[in-house]
Amino acid sequence: MAADSQAAVAARIGAAVLGGYALAALASVACLALPLPTAEAVLAGMLTGFVVHALAAIWAFGARSAARAWAGILLAAASLALTAVAGGR
Amino acid sequence: MPPREPAAGLRRRMAGLHTWAGLLLGWLSYAVVLTGALSFFREELSVWMRPEASRTAAPAETAVQVRHMAAVLAGIEPPPHQWILELADGRRELATAIWIRGADHGERRLRPGTGAAAALRDTRGGDFFYRFHYQLHHLPHRLGRWIVGACAMGLLVLLISGVVLHRRFFADFFTLRLRGGQRSWLDAHNVSAAVALPFHFLIVYSGLVMLMFQYLPWGSIAAYPLPQERRAALLAQTDASVPLTAPRGTPAALQDLGGMVRLAEARWGRDGVSHVIVNNPADASALVTVVRSPRQRLSSSPQYLLFDGVGGSLLRVQEEVGPVAQARGILYALHMGRFADPLLRWLYFLSSLLCAALVWTGLVLWVAKRSDVTAAARPAGWHAVRKLNVAGLAGLSVAIAAFLWSNRLLPLQLPQRGEWEVQVFFAAWGLSVVHALLRPAAQAWREQLGCAAALLVLLPAAGFALCERHLFAGLRDGDWVFVGVESTAVALGLLHGVAALRAGRASARQR
Numbered sequence: 001m002a003a004d005s006q007a008a009v010a011a012r013i014g015a016a017v018l019g020g021y022a023l024a025a026l027a028s029v030a031c032l033a034l035p036l037p038t039a040e041a042v043l044a045g046m047l048t049g050f051v052v053h054a055l056a057a058i059w060a061f062g063a064r065s066a067a068r069a070w071a072g073i074l075l076a077a078a079s080l081a082l083t084a085v086a087g088g089r
Numbered sequence: 090m091p092p093r094e095p096a097a098g099l100r101r102r103m104a105g106l107h108t109w110a111g112l113l114l115g116w117l118s119y120a121v122v123l124t125g126a127l128s129f130f131r132e133e134l135s136v137w138m139r140p141e142a143s144r145t146a147a148p149a150e151t152a153v154q155v156r157h158m159a160a161v162l163a164g165i166e167p168p169p170h171q172w173i174l175e176l177a178d179g180r181r182e183l184a185t186a187i188w189i190r191g192a193d194h195g196e197r198r199l200r201p202g203t204g205a206a207a208a209l210r211d212t213r214g215g216d217f218f219y220r221f222h223y224q225l226h227h228l229p230h231r232l233g234r235w236i237v238g239a240c241a242m243g244l245l246v247l248l249i250s251g252v253v254l255h256r257r258f259f260a261d262f263f264t265l266r267l268r269g270g271q272r273s274w275l276d277a278h279n280v281s282a283a284v285a286l287p288f289h290f291l292i293v294y295s296g297l298v299m300l301m302f303q304y305l306p307w308g309s310i311a312a313y314p315l316p317q318e319r320r321a322a323l324l325a326q327t328d329a330s331v332p333l334t335a336p337r338g339t340p341a342a343l344q345d346l347g348g349m350v351r352l353a354e355a356r357w358g359r360d361g362v363s364h365v366i367v368n369n370p371a372d373a374s375a376l377v378t379v380v381r382s383p384r385q386r387l388s389s390s391p392q393y394l395l396f397d398g399v400g401g402s403l404l405r406v407q408e409e410v411g412p413v414a415q416a417r418g419i420l421y422a423l424h425m426g427r428f429a430d431p432l433l434r435w436l437y438f439l440s441s442l443l444c445a446a447l448v449w450t451g452l453v454l455w456v457a458k459r460s461d462v463t464a465a466a467r468p469a470g471w472h473a474v475r476k477l478n479v480a481g482l483a484g485l486s487v488a489i490a491a492f493l494w495s496n497r498l499l500p501l502q503l504p505q506r507g508e509w510e511v512q513v514f515f516a517a518w519g520l521s522v523v524h525a526l527l528r529p530a531a532q533a534w535r536e537q538l539g540c541a542a543a544l545l546v547l548l549p550a551a552g553f554a555l556c557e558r559h560l561f562a563g564l565r566d567g568d569w570v571f572v573g574v575e576s577t578a579v580a581l582g583l584l585h586g587v588a589a590l591r592a593g594r595a596s597a598r599q600r
Binding site for chain 2 (some may be wrong): 004014024025028029031032036037038039040041042043044045046047049051053054055057058061062072084
């Protein structure tokens, strides 16, 4: 980590904390697209949200560059947002 | 455009993430995990901290307890909106009658057999550790839960990054070099993780699940735009309570609760009921919810019988929830561990101590790894971390021991006695911070570990001198809660003593 620039590290932290939470929030809404009764779908969204956030944080630091980290987050966010809008109740 | 980072090693990046997250969250995580470990025995600690409640030979019959509690609560003026009648059981010695009127609430602790009010010292009991564990103290509850939740999310990331960066998983499982120094701390860190890894993942993830309504409300807001609708639909799947509605305004006598409870026990067995909730007790719209005991079930999903409070007829049997709600209920129950019998409860406790050891060894390892280099090569903040580790780790043991001692030492009639015990906890912790900052690190470790050791090992002596129920009387009379709490304190005190001696030897070597 000493070799990475401070800006890159800051970008990764942003991706992990903010980007990760955004993905968790989007995942919790996207789960409403699942073929389940509404209450069940809402609960499923909450249960998966935490997993999504943790994996996003691992990706944010595991990716080979800060740019790739953000690219991955944004790509995931776009697909989740699309699912959320398409499957919304 | 930022310079391209070298494409070297996922493990190097995971190590960086693990180190930084560990440093930022370490002390808070340790406090949350250790108080969590103590929470598995919060009922026992509460019994130990209220020794005036004399032991009952066998818990009184449920219907009798419920009638006593209803009688006590019926005397509360003006009439509360809601009653909660918590039964005494094998772990809880006293029955607790709680009343709620809006933001106002109160409770009475009663001897289950006679219904007489128990004259007890004012104390938070084990519940202090339990509530600190998920909402801290001195902070608004929601903020405390946000902070603990963020810490738990960080712990999840720490666990995952720790597994990813670990190379020789199976070989390291069996490696524990005890000669001291950096190698030993690394081995201890790896073993604490490896021995109970599934537990660590489960307890952290299920802990997050318990906060999920606060943390991730977005799905529910999107699905149910109206708050009341949201409440009703979701709480029906997760909560064993019926929403409080406005009273009709017509006073009416409450039906005998004993009969309702007997019906529930016929369905669920003798220890099947944990508590009874009465909505609008003095009104014609009274509803009684008899809730099933979590001790019998591996899920905390709601199971209850709903009765009409005035007529006494059974309105609804709630026993099924959807599969996702059941999954949430199981995770919740696995975190709380209320279903656990004594052996399993001890396993929970010991695994949680391993989790605490995981955090402890991680923080100390960070310092140890950078102690062999020249002063110039050490990262900024090394000295601060080295000193604050003493207060964050050993200092918490001192604070907990001081809290327990204060329960025996503070005068019984002291006003706000319960709050004073909590002040003692934080004062002791604060003093340990000051001590750690003033003393050289090695001495600070030895002194704080030694202080914690002394306080814990001498706890039975305090009990013997200041109380009627204690370890020695307990061994004679079979008062196992007192035997358990005090002998565990001694055992943990001895552990601190050994650590203090080793800290002394290590510092002698480092000179």
